[in-house]
Structures are given as structure tokens and as C-alpha cells.
Amino acid sequence: MAAIGSAGVSGDRVLYGCMGLGGSWEPGAYGPGDIDAAEAAISAALDSGITAFDHADIYRHGKAEAVFGEVLARTPGLRERITLQTKCGIRLGGADRPGIYDLRAESIARRVEESLTRLRTDVIDVLLLHRPDPLADVDSIASALTSLHRQGLVRSFGVSNMGAAQIAHLQARLDVPLVANQLEMSLHSRDWVEAGVLLNTHESAANGFPFGTLEHCRDHGIRLQAWGALAQGRFTGREQTPAERATAELLAELARRKGTTPETVLLWWLIRHPAGIAPVIGTARPDRIRACRDAAVREPDLTHEEWYELWIAARGVPLP
Template identity: 40%
Template sequence: MRTIPLGQSSLQVPVVAVGCMRITSLDKAGAERFVRTAMEEGANFFDHADIYGGGACEELFSDAIGMNASVREGMILQSKCGIRKGMFDFSKEHILTSVDGILKRLKTEYLDVLLLHRPDALVEPEEVAEAFDTLERSGKVRHFGVSNQNPMQIQLLRKFVKQPIVANQLQLSITNATMISSGINVNMENAAAVNRDGSVLDFCRLNDITIQPWSPFQYGFFEGVFLGNEKFPELNRKIDEVAAAYGVTNTTIAIAWLLRHPARMQPVLGTMNVDRLRDCLKAADITLTREQWYDIYRAAGNVLP
């Protein structure tokens, strides 16, 4: 599996991450088969969050693979914290408590990466900095990042946090590509895309922060997948055409479209189907041409100025 550096860190990670939000849809045997298949294919970066299944996803993951020192050594574990029932919480106390719970459920002594899940309106960055320092000194977390944050929110954290912000997990797919479209529709009256995120794509590239696209097959906010969807006939025709040219499935091309972007993103997969997983991973070996990338972009309804 092709790898990239995660942000400014020395950590080399696969170009795709395996998301574990839906792992409780599998039984223990199915979860073991899925995780071990991913590792055999070189996709050993697993993304979790403390709210996935209320913690059940992390528990099933570690139980299914029989987590021990040898197994742990072969994988890269990322988890997220900060979402609570009815609120977001980046307080020092909550971050530290959350990490302890994550480590206990994953049966590991450390996380390779911890992300702050969704922006907390009441964030006190000094507390975040104290929490990160404590976690780094104790060896419980090795690298830190964020999720769903805009440039100014990251800059506010960076004013106090001394550790590099290595990743920003953001919603991005062929049909949810406003962070790309806003950079194309610059200085345009009645632009087809409005810059609502402070040029987060360019900001992350400038600051060597790896973007981790989540829901790479979704349109809207968890409204459904665009592949094979009658709502997107032109897009599916174009993706199928490109897939045929490479001898792969439409699933492969949807991920290859994200990997073609020079930002060197790391899409987070959500499938729990082994065959679909393998199709996704094939994208690491495909580089779409510029023409193919733009053809797919326009087929999704995006208009060039």
C-alpha cells in the first residue's frame, strides 16, 4: 500500500484510512475477518471515535482481533473525542477522561493519533494545550489533530498548542466538494460555490496538515451514496466509463478521484464489506488524468467559470 507522511510528522500512513464507525454491524468473526483483511492489504490505519456505538465499536475492534502487543505493533490507531450528548466539550478534564476510556476499550497503552471531533464553541485553547501536553508526556498520545475545523479555529489552537496539528478530518466527496469548488470560483459574481470554510483546503496544504475526507461516497449530510444512484445519472455514466478504462469498479474510481488531488489526502473509508474494501484500496495504484478528474467533477454538476 502506498504511504504518505501524516502532516508534519514522521509517521508514514497508508493513503486510505479504514473507518470503524460501522463495525458493530458485523459479528465478532466478521469483524476479525474485516480487520485482518485490511491489514493483509496494507491498510493498517484504523479510524475510531469514542462516540461510535457509544464505545462499542472500539470494544468490538479490540476483542475481535485479540489485541495484544504484537497485533498493536502492526497497526496505526486514531480516535476522536469531544462530542457529548447535547454538547461539544474540549475541556482538559473531558479530553483526558475520554482518552483513558478509548485506551481501555482498544486495549492499548497509546494512540498514534488523537483528533478533536467537532468544534467546541466554548473551547479554551489553553486547556486543550494542557491536555495535549499531559497526554504526550504520559505517552498516551503520539500525534494530534482536529476534525471539521476551519483555518481560524486551527490557528487559535496553534497559538497555545505546541504539538503540530497533523490532520483535519473533513467531509469531502465528488458530490460534496465545495472546498474545491470555492477555490475555482474566485472573483465570480453569483459564484456556483460560496467559500464557507475559510479556504480550509489551501490552508491545510500551506501548513502541511493532512486532510482526511470522511463519507467519500455520500452526497448531502448522510443522505445516501451517489454511486448507482438515479439522482446522479451523468456522474455515474462518467465514473463507469473511467472505471471501464482502468478495469476496476466505480468504487475504485470514486476514491481515486480524491487521491488524484495534489493535497495528498487520506480518505476515510466507511465500508464493512471486504470486497468493497479491496475495491477501495485499488485506488492507491491509479492516477487519474487531469481530463478524467475534471470530467468527473463536471459530471457531478459542478460548473467551471
């Protein structure tokens, strides 16, 4: 098993997000076709040099983890070749109840046990807290994570959708280091990069990204992971606005010049940032997964000027 540090999630250039596996989002059973589709997606990711797989206990009401576990069971030796990451902390709603966040200690322990069962493994390499729970006691969270670590059930921990102050508040009570923070980051969802340049402008009030989070993560060795990295296809086939169409044309031209795909250039835009961002790709289509291969195996081939060209094209207006 790859150690979490120089290898594993902290060293993987691209992660495969498993939210699309397991069939429909409706609760219920999965079928043989769902397992086969998961196997095809996992194979495409491995063929593309991707060995870190990102889950959450809520994806497809647990079916994403379950079909992944089925693939692990039918593929001897696969578990030792990959890094498994999952998340807990969200409870899905239903017809008679709303969805809530739940980071109580007993809930964390229960969700990890359920994920281990579905994934058919005895250890989770990285556990992320999916979203902040305003009612959670941070000392209780730290105690729960420490217990999971001591039992050998979880190797490393991280967070998702948290800002610098929240991360520091938790880390101050936790002996094991937090290794990852997963945020929505893409050429479409740009608040994370805009926050640093909109300071002292009238536009800054509309930017909701917690300023200083990138710097905090870099200073403390916390790997930034970008969910939604492919921008839901907005620049690679699902363009809707003039800025998106212009950006798609620029991506296609850059891809042609560099002998790769627009998807790769889109991911390179994230990877090129000095914060060391690791994109999480969530498509379940093997062909689109393979289109990201160069992002996983090649250094980002974007000049300083090309990076800015893409940013400005996606903004649709000049920089301040």
C-alpha cells in the same frame, strides 16, 4: 509501530473508518457476531493494503472501539502493524438530554482513558478533536493535549471539521504540531474544491467551506483526511439524480478502461488533488472494502482532463 510522519497516518493513502463496526447504534452490549464482523472488515482492510484505522469514542456508543479492541486481543502482533486514530469532543444525546460538544480539559482526558481501555492499547497514535466546542478554552485544550503527549498516552494530535483560523488559533498555543484535519470531502460533497473557483461569483455566498483551509493545511504539513469519501454510495449503486447517474456511468467507464473498480476511481479523484487528501472509507462490507484496494496501493491513474470530467459530471452544470 509506524511513526507518525513519513509513515503512519501522514503517509497512508487510504484510512479505514470504523464507524460501521460494533452492531447497532443503540446503547448496550455487543455480541460475538459483532466481533466476527469487525474482524472480517479489519482483515479486508489489511488485505487491501490499509493499515490506518480511524475511530471516534462515540461510534456505536463506544462499541466500535470495543469490538476493535477484541480483535486486537485475539490477534497477537496486530497492534504493532497498524496506526490507531480516534476522536473525542462529541457527547451523544439521549431521551432526557441533547447532544453537545465538550472539549473541556477534564473531558478530553477522561475520553482518552476510556478509548484506551476499549481499544485495549496503551497508546493512541493520533487523537483528533471531533468538532469545535464554542465554550472551550483553547489554552485549556492545549494544556490537556500537552499532558497526554508527555504521559505517552497520545503520540500525535489533529482536528476534525475545523477551518484554518480555528486550527491556527489552537496551534499557536500548542508545542506539538497538529498532523491532520478530517473534513467531509467527496465527489458529492464538493464545497472544499468549489470554494476555490466560486470566488467572485454569485454562487460563492452559498458555499460554506472556510476558504483558505486547504492552503493552510498544505502550508503547515497538516494532512487532509476525507470522511464520507465514498459519498454514501451515490455513484456506486445508490444513484438518485440525473447528475449522479451520469457520474456513475462515467466512473464505470473509467474503471473499465483502467482495470479497476468504480470505488477506486472515486477515491482516486480525491487522492489526485495536490493537497494530498487521504480518503477515509467507512463501509463495513468486506467486498466493498476490497473494491477500494487499488486506491490504497496504486498511484491515482486519472489525467487532468478525466479529473475535470468527473467534477463537471457530478456538478451537473458547467464550471463558472
